[in-house]
Amino acid sequence: MDLDYLRAHPETIPRLVEHQRIRITPLGGAKGGRVERWTLDDGTSLFAKVTEEPNAALPAEGRSLRHLAEPGVARVPEVLTAIPEMLVTAWVDRTAPTEAGAEEFGRQLAALHASGEPTFGAETDGVLATLPLPNTPGPDWPTFYVEQRCEPLLRRARDAGALTAEQASTIESALARVAAAAGPAEPPARLHGDLWSGNVLPGRIGTVDGWWLIDPASYGGHRETDLAMLALFGLPFLETVLAAYDEVSPLATGWHERVGLHQLFPLLVHCVLFGAGYTARTVAAAESF
Incomplete structure (x- = not known):
């Protein structure tokens, strides 16, 4: 299971998490949920916001990210899934501002x-x-x-x-x-x-x-x-x-x-x-x- 698989089958992400097919590193809490770093079998890292109380905020954020990415003129992390239970995007490795x-x-x-x-x-x-x-x-x-x-x-x-x-x-x-x-x-x-x-x-x-x-x-x-x-x-x-x-x-x-x-x-x-x-x-x- 790698990034290409998740791109092709985003609907499987909740099941993969449930069955511990993705390595999860907790990063702390967020309003209404928690943030995590996910690591795939191929070493790819992903960023995830997850909530036990499904809400409209995560799908709305996913829509906004995709909307900003649409013109192709700005740097926007790829969205893998955006459902009421979770938002999963590409992981950004931080660097110093220049x-x-x-x-x-x-x-x-x-x-x-x-x-x-x-x-x-x-x-x-x-x-x-x-x-x-x-x-x-x-x-x-x-x-x-x-x-x-x-x-x-x-x-x-x-x-x-x-x-x-x-x-x-x-x-x-x-x-x-x-x-x-x-x-x-x-x-x-x-x-x-x-x-x-x-x-x-x-x-x-x-x-x-x-x-x-x-x-x-x-x-x-x-x-x-x-x-x-x-x-x-x-x-x-x-x-x-x-x-x-x-x-x-x-x-x-x-x-x-x-x-x-x-x-x-x-x-x-x-x-x-x-x-x-x-x-x-x-x-x-x-x-x-």
Whole structure:
């Protein structure tokens, strides 16, 4: 049993695991399950997320990975299976980030975004971490961003007590300004959707080196949202990434001033998931535009 067999017969993977035909090395817990390194008879390593409580998150992640791989312009691990019980992908051997890798990644990300989407949103709803991600298409990006991204999270954060009534009111006022602050209209970009630095993995699969995209929640959105997310928690050689991106696909004037606008969505996600520790930064992002 080797990688080619699993590619040809992905439906057999759960049975092979059950009968201990794959060597499993536990790597720790994850939300709703655990992560593992699997080793096949031929020595090939695979990455697996496994849960005892089947859910929609793992199939959604698999769909997003395949969607990002479709244009063939970015490094995305191959998906072997994505079912409610497990997600299995190629294993990425981590390497140290380099400036050359950052430059290549910036160019690839620009090409990925430029591959485009038919609309702002997606055909199916997604999952971000443990949160439902509504993807009902909108007529334009500001409408989609407010109605499908920020407003549902604002309500959840307020109801959970992560935001006071006054703080929620400040953010509501900011959402009323999104259309005016959004800058020039752009076509829908094919987004990663959760592009913080932890989901960009410098490494190698086989003989292929690069910066790999993992754990996405892909949809059609504004390309500046992915770029703002990269800056949220810091990325090695970020300026190199942005310069290479801008060379391939020049960014609209004033994009620096819109970083807070695009960071508002992921910061609201963090308010819902982790509580009031992200409140001050979320309000500051809203006030920035």
